[in-house]
Amino acid sequence: MNIKAVIAEDDFRVAAIHEKFLGNFKGIEVVGIALNGKDTMELLDKHNPDLLLLDVYMPDQLGTELLPSIRKQFPHIDIIMITAATDKDILLNALNYGVEHYLIKPVKMELFHQTIEEYLQKSQLIESKQEVDQDFVNQLFKKSSESNDTKEFTLPKGIDEITLVKVTNVLQSSESGLSAEQVSEQIGASRTTARRYLEYLITVKECRAEVVYGVVGRPERRYYKI
Known part of the structure; x- marks a missing residue:
């Protein structure tokens, strides 16, 4: 399994930390880092990745404002939001667009690791089945x-x-x-x-x-x- 990932984070230092962290997981390849909304959409169009780590507060556009376009153009991409945003409406908006997880900064490394590990396990589970039954659905959800x-x-x-x-x-x-x-x-x-x-x-x-x-x-x- 090879998962292509894009990191959208306006702080290049934080983005570098996320890239290094994802490098610890076999099967995940970071194919690009975007520091704003415009670059995020360009990277998604260029690489068509499987996973997007998305910040909310970027200089040109909120990450949540990108969600409608992302879902329209890349309906199958998995999104994990990593943000300092604690506004309930922002969280609900993210959930409405099928975000996999919502991590609030500062994120403990244990939680980050757990989130990515669960994501990989879910991806492997989906990849392992062609037909589904209730046991499979129960595991997935x-x-x-x-x-x-x-x-x-x-x-x-x-x-x-x-x-x-x-x-x-x-x-x-x-x-x-x-x-x-x-x-x-x-x-x-x-x-x-x-x-x-x-x-x-x-x-x-x-x-x-x-x-x-x-x-x-x-x-x-x-x-x-x-």
Whole structure:
């Protein structure tokens, strides 16, 4: 999965931070940064991206004022608003145009990470199905707060959410499966730690394992994201 993203943010320093942050996610490529409304529309027309991080307060036009044109010209683009705007009418306007999420500055990195992670999971879920059933719809529309609350209370001792997300991302990026050693190298942790998280993912049915044999016949346990 390759998601093209555009960042529309009038502060170039903040835009650079967002670009660097998105670079941590495999499968997301930032194809352009716009500092105003005019440049935003030009970048969307040029790249036809999948995702737009959109600020509200830009020098020439409000981000919410762009929404009608964006939805008309790019009906399938996903939009996450990141803004200091706390006006209720602005929020309602954003919701009416199908904005995926609305993050109020200053945004905590944990919330930013969680939002992008949920967006990627939703995108992967949609990509995985050609036909839908009620279970699929329930997964697609489940409330993020409910899933996060459940995760917070069910994570066992020795399993923290940040590392768990890292391990999950690594597995999602590999179709051929990974060993605990390969996962440990990619997340920057010991093999023992990686194996602990991988085995936990198996218990919650988000991962499966198979024993494969190498050239010299030594068995190796490989993990696959479900």
